[in-house]
Amino acid sequence: MSSQRPAQGEQPPRSTDVSRRRFLELLGAAGFTGAVATAITGPLIKAKIAEASRGGGDNSHRWVMVIDLSKCIGCQYCVYACQAVNDVADEMRWNVYLLDKTETGQPFNMTRPCMHCQEPPCADVCPVGATFQRGDGLVVMDYDRCIGCRYCMVACPYDVRRFNWVDRRTEGELNHYQPQYGEPEVQRRPRGVVEKCTFCIQRIDRGLEHGLAPGVDRQATPACVNICPVSARVFGDLNDPESAVTKIIESTPTFRLREELGTEPNVYYIPAEGMVPK
Amino acid sequence: MSTIAAAPQPAARGELPPRRAFRIWMGFLAVLLAIGAVSGVIVLVRGLGVTGLTDRVPWGLWIALDLSSISLGAGAFILSAIVYLLRVERFRAFARVAVLVGFLGYSSAMLALFLDIGRPDRFWHPVVFWNVHSVLWEVTMCVVLYFTVLAAEMVPVVAESRFVTRRWPGAPKVGHFIHRFTPVLAVIGLALSLLHQSSLGATYGVVAARPLWYKPSLPVMFILSAAGGGIAATLLGTLIVSYLRGKYVINSKVIRQVAIFAGAAMALYLYIKIWDWATTTYYSSIPARAEGLALLINTTPYGTTFWIIEVLLGGLVPTVIFFSRKLRENDWMLMLACLLTIAGVVLLRWNVTISGLVVPQDWSPGVAFLFPRISYTPTLPEIGAFLGIVAYALAGFTLAVRYLPIFTAGTDGH
Numbered sequence: 247m248s249s250q251r252p253a254q255g256e257q258p259p260r261s262t263d264v265s266r267r268r269f270l271e272l273l274g275a276a277g278f279t280g281a282v283a284t285a286i287t288g289p290l291i292k293a294k295i296a297e298a299s300r301g302g303g304d305n306s307h308r309w310v311m312v313i314d315l316s317k318c319i320g321c322q323y324c325v326y327a328c329q330a331v332n333d334v335a336d337e338m339r340w341n342v343y344l345l346d347k348t349e350t351g352q353p354f355n356m357t358r359p360c361m362h363c364q365e366p367p368c369a370d371v372c373p374v375g376a377t378f379q380r381g382d383g384l385v386v387m388d389y390d391r392c393i394g395c396r397y398c399m400v401a402c403p404y405d406v407r408r409f410n411w412v413d414r415r416t417e418g419e420l421n422h423y424q425p426q427y428g429e430p431e432v433q434r435r436p437r438g439v440v441e442k443c444t445f446c447i448q449r450i451d452r453g454l455e456h457g458l459a460p461g462v463d464r465q466a467t468p469a470c471v472n473i474c475p476v477s478a479r480v481f482g483d484l485n486d487p488e489s490a491v492t493k494i495i496e497s498t499p500t501f502r503l504r505e506e507l508g509t510e511p512n513v514y515y516i517p518a519e520g521m522v523p524k
Numbered sequence: 525m526s527t528i529a530a531a532p533q534p535a536a537r538g539e540l541p542p543r544r545a546f547r548i549w550m551g552f553l554a555v556l557l558a559i560g561a562v563s564g565v566i567v568l569v570r571g572l573g574v575t576g577l578t579d580r581v582p583w584g585l586w587i588a589l590d591l592s593s594i595s596l597g598a599g600a601f602i603l604s605a606i607v608y609l610l611r612v613e614r615f616r617a618f619a620r621v622a623v624l625v626g627f628l629g630y631s632s633a634m635l636a637l638f639l640d641i642g643r644p645d646r647f648w649h650p651v652v653f654w655n656v657h658s659v660l661w662e663v664t665m666c667v668v669l670y671f672t673v674l675a676a677e678m679v680p681v682v683a684e685s686r687f688v689t690r691r692w693p694g695a696p697k698v699g700h701f702i703h704r705f706t707p708v709l710a711v712i713g714l715a716l717s718l719l720h721q722s723s724l725g726a727t728y729g730v731v732a733a734r735p736l737w738y739k740p741s742l743p744v745m746f747i748l749s750a751a752g753g754g755i756a757a758t759l760l761g762t763l764i765v766s767y768l769r770g771k772y773v774i775n776s777k778v779i780r781q782v783a784i785f786a787g788a789a790m791a792l793y794l795y796i797k798i799w800d801w802a803t804t805t806y807y808s809s810i811p812a813r814a815e816g817l818a819l820l821i822n823t824t825p826y827g828t829t830f831w832i833i834e835v836l837l838g839g840l841v842p843t844v845i846f847f848s849r850k851l852r853e854n855d856w857m858l859m860l861a862c863l864l865t866i867a868g869v870v871l872l873r874w875n876v877t878i879s880g881l882v883v884p885q886d887w888s889p890g891v892a893f894l895f896p897r898i899s900y901t902p903t904l905p906e907i908g909a910f911l912g913i914v915a916y917a918l919a920g921f922t923l924a925v926r927y928l929p930i931f932t933a934g935t936d937g938h
Binding site: 272338344348354356358369371372375391394395397399401403404405408409412437501503504507521 | 571572573575577578579580582583608609640641642643646647649650653654655657658659660661663664707708711712715727730731732733734880881885887888889890891
């Protein structure tokens with residue numbers, strides 16, 4: 247080593263020049279390698295990006311839910327219907343109920359599914375693209391791709407994501423909300439993956455195949471909307487000017503949760519009485 | 525003191541620490557490794573349900589561990605950048621020990637992540653299924669590629685070891701061949717490290733949902749503290765080996781010079797940290813951030829640990845020691861500074877991870893903060909696996925320093 251290196255203090259300017267040239271050579275080599283690598287992998291990256299933004303749903307629709315807090319009586323049937331149809335455990339409820347209070351102390355019933363954001367933070371952060379947004383705006387998951395890193399749970403502003411901490415398939419846990427006859431609509435998710443509300447895509451997609459209108463025909467409508475005894479939940483296509491949700495949003499003051507984050511939720515709330523939405 | 529052992533020492537296999545102390549130390553690590561192995565098996569068989577993690581606090585001890593071990597492995601990229609790019613030849617003596625610490629740090633992180641993901645059988649998915657919008661994808665790819673670089677840089681070291689040369693006399697030639705690419709590997713490693721060391725901070729910094737995290741200073745603080753912590757970890761290992769062998773394994777003067785680099789990194793880190801604190805809390809107040817911080821300070825030791833350990837003991841004190849000529853000439857003070865730096869760097873990662881998660885998110889449209897603070901306590905299998913992984917890194921360092929030509933400055937012909 248010392249034989250190749252000029253002694254310290256001997257011709258210092260020259261040794262500096264050499265190291266700088268060497269440095270530039272290395273930079274050049276790195277740049278060249280980078281350019282070649284980009285040329286080779288460019289098409290691959292494009293294919294990967296195209297694949298990541300894959301997936302179902304027709305972008306002529308935009309599925310939206312309206313929840314009327316002034317109508318909700320807090321029976322929590324939406325919570326239970328969701329558990330029955332999607333085979334969800336008690337400690338992993340996709341729909342959440344909460345007895346909330348207004349600024350003046352007036353109690354009101356608050357329920358909350360997934361917001362199906364138009365700018366979903368959970369899909370942005372997923373390292374493998376297991377969570378993705380469909381053409382119709384629904385934010386859904388590929389349970390076969392999820393690695394269970396739980397970054398989506400950390401990034402979701404609405405606490406809608408649930409992780410399968412234990413294996414609900416082998417432990418034979420009985421879901422008391424689920425009918426014990428017929429075929430379940432949705433398979434139980436395996437241990438180690440995250441899961442979430444889908445707005446019952448199985449119903450929307452099958453319904454559209456059979457020429458039904460989600461939000462109008464009950465077979466094609468999310469379970470939580472169907473069961474609501476006071477019709478506090480309304481579902482439909484915001485791209486359709488004649489749909490119930492479009493008419494409500496046009497005519498009634500609504501708000502969305504944590505709008506300041508720019509997530510553009512697809513769930514709209516009608517305020518409870520005496521409520522000043524934040 | 526700096527004049528002792530002015531010349532670099534040759535690799536001295538004859539001067540190992542007393543055999544008995546070595547056996548006790550390795551026995552202790554073996555016990556921890558066994559605990560770690562049992563815990564790891566429990567986690568893999570029974571799933572993450574055995575941890576203290578919940579849907580509200582889905583990241584915990586292991587995430588803090590892998591962030592910390594990656595940051596403490598940063599010495600490799602900083603020191604190889606200084607050696608191979610800035611061509612500061614006298615720091616070359618550190619190149620191998622830094623690469624070793626990096627290799628152990630990154631492999632520890634990967635062990636922790638392997639347990640931490642819900643589906644370890646799908647650990648390869650990020651390499652095949654790309655989401656280029658995800659900062660975690662970028663981190664994963666960089667860590668995988670950089671680990672490959674570190675492994676390649678380890679090849680010459682292993683090839684030159686007595687164990688290998690005795691069986692395959694031609695092995696050092698392979699090592700020499702790879703060694704010729706070391707400068708290129710160093711450039712690639714530098715680029716990859718600059719990317720993911722800061723992106724690990726960005727992993728938190730981009731989460732708009734959590735006001736305590738959402739700020740552009742986190743990536744900067746992560747990379748600066750990693751530079752300080754990485755050099756400190758490398759330095760501490762070198763000093764401990766020097767102490768055990770009763771002589772400096774790297775020129776004592778060079779050790780002090782490297783310490784100044786650690787001091788510079790920590791000083792920059794502290795500067796950003798203080799301004800980050802001032803701008804986000806003292807000079808401004810965003811409702812959710814102020815309320816979240818108040819909740820943390822009132823219900824957790826966050827405030828105390830932030831000021832006492834992160835800023836004072838883990839930041840200010842070691843910076844002063846690194847910069848003060850008198851203090852850094854004292855080996856014990858230097859070791860203390862390295863230990864404190866490491867503690868500060870680790871605690872930053874723990875505090876960032878946990879603080880952002882235990883403060884509940886206020887999504888309710890009604891009265892703010894109906895939700896109480898969420899608690900998280902690691903369970904025994906979690907702690908067991910943590911101890912096992914730490915023991916793996918320590919055992920790896922002990923054995924590598926003993927059996928591989930790590931401290932060989934001036935004797936290898938490169």
